[in-house]
Amino acid sequence: MSGEPFLVHRNLLFTVAYEMLGSAADAEDVLQDSWLRWRNVNHADVRDQRAYLVRIVTRQALNHLRARSRLRETYVGEWLPEPLLTGPDVADDVEFAESVSIAMLTVLETLGPTERAVFVLREVFDVPYDEIAEAVDKTSAAVRQIAHRAKEHVAARRPRVDVRRDEQEEVVARFVTAVNSGDIQGLMDVLAPDVVSVADGGGFVRGAARRPIVGAEKIARYLLGGLAKLGVPFEARPAWVNGAPAIRGEIDGALAGAICFAIDGGRITRIYSIANPHKLQRLDELAELVR
Incomplete structure (x- = not known):
């Protein structure tokens, strides 16, 4: 089973879902749903398995984002992302470390579901625009516009960090x-x-x-x-x-x-x-x- 594509890319898929949701528990639910969908796919027809799996996870994460908006309205007090214990090695990739920081995930909560998905896929995982378009059911041109707006939105709200x-x-x-x-x-x-x-x-x-x-x-x-x-x-x-x-x-x-x-x-x-x-x-x- 070590060569099963879903298991090979599981850590990446979890990270994608977590970045989109800010919740490890929800990310695990997304992975479970995504695994069930992947099992029903004819793998021989999939040219790029990594990209296909990211697309499945993105769609499931978007479903979760849209469904939980009402739950946030009844949440008591401020809502913050679910913290994860990480090793210091994560900080070696400065841009990635910033993207998974509690500060950044809190800012991402101010984006709409599609904007967040586009921002995460493009800015964090460098997914091509055409692949993002397939994942969020938009045209490539629309995705470029969404990405630009989301990037400006995040830049205006992210805390300034200038320290080693x-x-x-x-x-x-x-x-x-x-x-x-x-x-x-x-x-x-x-x-x-x-x-x-x-x-x-x-x-x-x-x-x-x-x-x-x-x-x-x-x-x-x-x-x-x-x-x-x-x-x-x-x-x-x-x-x-x-x-x-x-x-x-x-x-x-x-x-x-x-x-x-x-x-x-x-x-x-x-x-x-x-x-x-x-x-x-x-x-x-x-x-x-x-x-």
């Missing part, structure tokens, strides 16, 4: 030290003055802010004040999440959430805290993201 990997790790290490020691000034020193914090508790986690918090002092006091009220030990541990240095938060030794960042100029400009327990299933298993 070692600098990212140093900033996150300072954040970890400040949080674990309760050092409010140390925490404020590593935060940009206009830093924005977004938390996703999904309505399951007390203390998770349901609206973004803005400002270094306000965020520092809210974070350390909330941890002080827990009554049990909290520890921030460095981790690699979605291709970047991040934090695994543990309460009394149990996984409680992931904290990811956008960093610019040596300071944190965005904080993304994911504590919804239904989104933490992949933080104990290394995800194989490829393109």
Whole structure:
């Protein structure tokens, strides 16, 4: 079975679905549906199996995107992507690491389903326009226009990131030290003055802010004040999440959430805290993201 095309390309197909959906659970559902469809295809008639499989996965992912829009309307608080535990090797491909970052996936949520599919296929996986057109049932000319609009939309909203990997790790290490020691000034020193914090508790986690918090002092006091009220030990541990240095938060030794960042100029400009327990299933298993 090792040569079965679907299994050969499974990591790629998962990555495509995850980039389009921001959810590992939904991506797995897409792969299951896609596998069932692939089994009913006469493989001898398929000239480019990789492209054909990407097309199947894209169509299934689009179905999921369109079906879940109503669910988002009833979601409690802010919605953030599902974090994935990754190795530091993902960061070796800088453009790819940025594309799977929580910051970028959050921006992609502001695109419509077709725009997101086109952007991901073109900008992340460099799929030719004519192949994208087949996947999204549009003309090649229409896809080019959609790609241009989506690229402009994302460029206007993506957080500015201008920092090397070692600098990212140093900033996150300072954040970890400040949080674990309760050092409010140390925490404020590593935060940009206009830093924005977004938390996703999904309505399951007390203390998770349901609206973004803005400002270094306000965020520092809210974070350390909330941890002080827990009554049990909290520890921030460095981790690699979605291709970047991040934090695994543990309460009394149990996984409680992931904290990811956008960093610019040596300071944190965005904080993304994911504590919804239904989104933490992949933080104990290394995800194989490829393109």
